[in-house]
Each structure stands twice: as C-alpha cells, then as structure tokens.
Amino acid sequence: MKNSPKKKLTPLPKLLKKAQEKFNAHVRERDKDFGCISCGAEVQQAGHYHSQGQHSGLRFGLPDSLAYYNTNGQCIRCNMFLSGNLIRYRLGLVSRYGEDFVKELEEYALENPLKKWTRSELEEIINYYK
Numbered sequence: 001m002k003n004s005p006k007k008k009l010t011p012l013p014k015l016l017k018k019a020q021e022k023f024n025a026h027v028r029e030r031d032k033d034f035g036c037i038s039c040g041a042e043v044q045q046a047g048h049y050h051s052q053g054q055h056s057g058l059r060f061g062l063p064d065s066l067a068y069y070n071t072n073g074q075c076i077r078c079n080m081f082l083s084g085n086l087i088r089y090r091l092g093l094v095s096r097y098g099e100d101f102v103k104e105l106e107e108y109a110l111e112n113p114l115k116k117w118t119r120s121e122l123e124e125i126i127n128y129y130k
C-alpha cells in the first residue's frame with residue numbers, strides 16, 4: 001500500500017461527457033433568442049451539424065474555433081425526430097453565419113473527421129464553460 005495516495009484522475013470518457021454537457025448548456029443559452037437553427041421553434045437542445053460521432057473534432061470548442069458554430073440550438077423535433085433536419089440546418093447556418101463560413105466548416109469536417117481529445121483540452125473546455 002502506498003503511503004501517499006495520488007489524487008485519482010477523472011477518467012477521460014467522464015471528462016468528455018462533462019465537457020459536452022457544459023458546452024451544450026452554453027449553446028442553448030447562446031441561441032435561445034434565435035430559435036431552432038432548422039425551423040425557428042423554441043430552442044430545447046444543442047444539435048450538431050456534423051455529428052459528434054463521425055466528427056469528434058467538431059463536437060465542442062472554444063468560441064474562436066469552427067467547432068463552436070457546428071453546434072446550434074435546436075428543437076427536439078428537428079434534432080431527434082428529424083435526425084438533425086440537416087437540409088434546413090444548413091440553410092439556417094448560411095443565413096446566420098454566411099455561405100463562406102459554412103463551406104469552411106464543411107471542408108474542415110471532411111479533412112478532419114476524428115480527433116482524440118486530451119485531458120488538458122477537455123479541462124480547458126470544462127473550465128471555460130463553467
């Protein structure tokens with residue numbers, strides 16, 4: 001037995017989940033007055049344009065990142081029942097951020113499908129969106 005037990009580190013999947021929760025809550029608050037990006041209904045959830053499973057680098061990010069705008073307030077109907085309602089999602093992105101930005105986001109997603117988040121990156125997200 002060790003005499004001075006080290007502080008146990010939070011497992012990475014738990015940090016990932018926490019970062020996602022904090023970021024999503026921020027997006028819901030950020031977008032509440034704009035309505036669902038796809039249909040304009042009341043914002044109930046944070047919905048991804050490029051899915052977090054296939055584009056883990058776009059699942060969350062600080063305000064200076066492209067990922068920050070890959071997630072927007074959505075209603076449950078669009079996010080859950082219409083699988084993101086992505087055609088209207090894109091139209092919403094264009095009207096909110098402009099066509100050039102949406103193309104930049106799409107090119108980034110194609111070139112950077114997966115990202116392994118490090119502990120310090122996740123902690124930075126969690127601390128930022130506290």
Ligand SMILES: [Zn+2]
Pocket residue numbers: 036037038039040041074075076077078079085
């Ligand atoms: Zn909607």
